[in-house]
Amino acid sequence: MPQAGSKKCLKTSEAEEEDLTSGLLHCAHLVLPWLTSLELASISLSCKFLNATSKSITLRRILDASRSIENIPIPFHPSINDCPYAFFIYTPTSIIPDHRIERQCWGSISDSQSSHVGSESMSLVDDLGGDVSGCDCENCGEYEFQCPCSSLDGLEDVATECGPRCSCGLECENRLTQRGICVRLKISRDEKKGWGLYADELIKKGTFICELLTTGESRRRQKIYDARAKGGRFTSSLLVVREHLPSGNACLRTNIDATWIGNVGRFVNHSCDGGNLVTRLVRSTGVMLPRLCFYASRSISKDEELTFSYGDIRVNPEGLKCFCGSSCCLGTLPSENT
Numbered sequence: 568m569p570q571a572g573s574k575k576c577l578k579t580s581e582a583e584e585e586d587l588t589s590g591l592l593h594c595a596h597l598v599l600p601w602l603t604s605l606e607l608a609s610i611s612l613s614c615k616f617l618n619a620t621s622k623s624i625t626l627r628r629i630l631d632a633s634r635s636i637e638n639i640p641i642p643f644h645p646s647i648n649d650c651p652y653a654f655f656i657y658t659p660t661s662i663i664p665d666h667r668i669e670r671q672c673w674g675s676i677s678d679s680q681s682s683h684v685g686s687e688s689m690s691l692v693d694d695l696g697g698d699v700s701g702c703d704c705e706n707c708g709e710y711e712f713q714c715p716c717s718s719l720d721g722l723e724d725v726a727t728e729c730g731p732r733c734s735c736g737l738e739c740e741n742r743l744t745q746r747g748i749c750v751r752l753k754i755s756r757d758e759k760k761g762w763g764l765y766a767d768e769l770i771k772k773g774t775f776i777c778e779l780l781t782t783g784e785s786r787r788r789q790k791i792y793d794a795r796a797k798g799g800r801f802t803s804s805l806l807v808v809r810e811h812l813p814s815g816n817a818c819l820r821t822n823i824d825a826t827w828i829g830n831v832g833r834f835v836n837h838s839c840d841g842g843n844l845v846t847r848l849v850r851s852t853g854v855m856l857p858r859l860c861f862y863a864s865r866s867i868s869k870d871e872e873l874t875f876s877y878g879d880i881r882v883n884p885e886g887l888k889c890f891c892g893s894s895c896c897l898g899t900l901p902s903e904n905t
């Protein structure tokens with residue numbers, strides 16, 4: 568009898584242990600995807616039990632930088648062993664500086680499926696806070712697919728797309744950049760330039776690639792980034808876009824900082840020859856914040872790196888070394904007094 572009793576006792580404790588283990592694993596699957604790459608790596612090193620879970624999270628992160636937010640996964644192709652992926656917070660829309668996102672779930676079995684499409688960070692409302700509909704173009708809505716407020720001919724610097732004030736839907740031809748990334752891209756690491764964005768299929772001239780996101784207080788940030796970049800292994804992604812007003816003596820300035828929070832546009836490196844992308848500032852009718860969009864300036868082959876010119880001005884002769892490899896390389900990356 569006592570023997571039978573102790574066996575039963577052993578069975579119960581084994582079952583309890585199994586329950587506990589599966590409970591802990593379940594918690595790990597819920598919590599670990601919220602960790603940064605460094606936190607995840609240290610968990611993986613210090614706890615054998617969580618090693619497999621953290622490895623599977625790392626694998627899922629490598630397979631899609633966009634956390635299933637974009638239409639197509641954008642994988643990392645790691646070439647340097649200790650750096651399997653770049654850690655940052657992914658956003659499909661611009662974020663204004665006060666809006667803080669501290670953490671984002673990335674690499675869980677069911678990553679966020681929230682849609683990119685049609686999301687805007689600012690829109691026009693009436694005095695009571697209701698959405699204002701109907702765009703400035705009086706005929707909007709009379710055309711089934713194309714609103715006449717379109718200005719998408721050629722690749723001019725500034726374009727206007729339909730927005731929340733237009734009565735047309737997302738299928739409107741003049742909402743090209745609002746449907747998210749529709750070409751196959753991948754992210755790969757170069758020893759000198761860091762991460763870069765590459766074509767993963769043939770891309771035709773004029774194709775919309777992606778936009779560069781988020782705005783910020785650039786002067787303060789630029790100083791911090793410059794200091795950190797000198798220490799090595801740090802790359803910032805800060806751009807200042809100026810639109811000259813007709814008067815000629817003033818300009819509208821948009822700061823875009825994708826260093827910590829952004830989308831794949833943050834991986835586009837500089838080339839002194841202008842690269843294969845052009846940027847265009849896109850305004851949507853009824854949306855205050857313009858969006859900086861990248862388009863293919865020529866046909867781009869599969870595996871080619873996507874690059875553009877960060878600018879022509881170099882105020883800092885001691886600036887970061889340029890490794891674009893073009894025959895007209897000026898030796899340093901463009902720098903401006905922001």
Ligand SMILES: C[S@@+](CC[C@H](N)C(=O)[O-])C[C@H]1O[C@@H](n2cnc3c(N)ncnc32)[C@H](O)[C@@H]1O
Pocket residue numbers: 653759760761762763801802803804805832833834835836837838887888889890891900
């Ligand atoms: C927009 S980020 C591009 C992505 C970046 N390579 C990364 O690893 O996150 C800009 C930074 O990339 C690096 N970079 C871009 N183009 C470069 C080039 N032609 N030569 C050297 N470094 C470059 C610089 O550190 C720059 O501050």
